[in-house]
Amino acid sequence: MTPHLSFDCAILLISLSVASGCGTSGQNGNGKGVVTNSDQAGESADTLYYLDISTPSIEQAIDARIAANATPKFVQVEVTQVTNPKKHPLTFEVRYRSTSNAPIYLGSFSLYPSDNPGKFLVATQGKVTGEGAIILSLMTPDKIDSTDVVRVAVKPFTLLNG
Numbered sequence: 001m002t003p004h005l006s007f008d009c010a011i012l013l014i015s016l017s018v019a020s021g022c023g024t025s026g027q028n029g030n031g032k033g034v035v036t037n038s039d040q041a042g043e044s045a046d047t048l049y050y051l052d053i054s055t056p057s058i059e060q061a062i063d064a065r066i067a068a069n070a071t072p073k074f075v076q077v078e079v080t081q082v083t084n085p086k087k088h089p090l091t092f093e094v095r096y097r098s099t100s101n102a103p104i105y106l107g108s109f110s111l112y113p114s115d116n117p118g119k120f121l122v123a124t125q126g127k128v129t130g131e132g133a134i135i136l137s138l139m140t141p142d143k144i145d146s147t148d149v150v151r152v153a154v155k156p157f158t159l160l161n162g
Helices: 003-017 064-069
Strands: 035-036 049-052 057-062 074-083 091-098 104-109 116-124 132-139 152-153 158-160
Touching: 049 057, 049 132, 074 091, 104 116
Parallel strands: none
Antiparallel strands: 035 158, 049 152, 057 132, 074 116, 074 152, 074 158, 091 104, 091 132
């Protein structure tokens, strides 16, 4: 195998990883089950939350029974629809707010290209430890004109154990 061919194979593997959304459906890579609070909160798999310039944040409660069973390792955010015709860069910040504390920053992710949906994992860093809420906020570094349309639909968040 020539060095050029190896490089092409590496680029192909990276492209496939990115194209897959780097997420999982149903189970994570080591076969441990998914923990979700959508079942507890009466949300169905068809429920969608919408973020836009006028409503840049959403909050989803965490059932204490779920967080008490095991400390979740990841928050999975599934972006299902993106309306962003001018392709403004979009970044999402994920925070955890317990019932007694201020929100704690967990991490962020960006859409690439900026109108591409996908599944994203944000590590909880062991900080999601009980009842509270996960907060997702839409951020954009660009100045967005009031006539520009930016709208994102996300499914209810899922908490994943290991």
